[in-house]
Amino acid sequence: MDNDRRFFVCTNQKSGVGEAVAKSLKKELKVQGLKKLLSGGDRQRVRVQTCNCLDLCKQCKKGPGAALIVYPEGTVYGNVRPADAEELVAEHLGRGHVVKRLRID
Numbered sequence: 001m002d003n004d005r006r007f008f009v010c011t012n013q014k015s016g017v018g019e020a021v022a023k024s025l026k027k028e029l030k031v032q033g034l035k036k037l038l039s040g041g042d043r044q045r046v047r048v049q050t051c052n053c054l055d056l057c058k059q060c061k062k063g064p065g066a067a068l069i070v071y072p073e074g075t076v077y078g079n080v081r082p083a084d085a086e087e088l089v090a091e092h093l094g095r096g097h098v099v100k101r102l103r104i105d
């Protein structure tokens with residue numbers, strides 16, 4: 001895989017919340033100017049990709065939000081709602097801090 005960072009967002013819920021989360025993440029990357037990052041001297045693009053079940057269904061299909069994984073670090077978030085996108089982008093990408101209240105260990 002290339003050097004890009006990726007949010008893989010599950011869209012396997014009937015509610016469609018995963019699609020809404022993905023859309024909100026894309027919007028926040030643009031608003032916060034973080035579609036392209038400089039990390040360790042390397043330029044990285046940040047992509048939001050939808051996918052099928054991540055096998056985290058307790059924090060996704062059965063909850064109010066969607067599960068997602070941030071690549072390449074492998075941080076897993078659950079029950080993410082569209083309103084969480086601003087914080088995820090600002091904290092996880094902008095400041096390099098895991099959003100503990102959404103993290104799944």
Ligand code: FES
Pocket residue numbers: 010011012013052053054055056057060061067
């Ligand atoms: S339905 Fe989303 S992780 Fe399984």
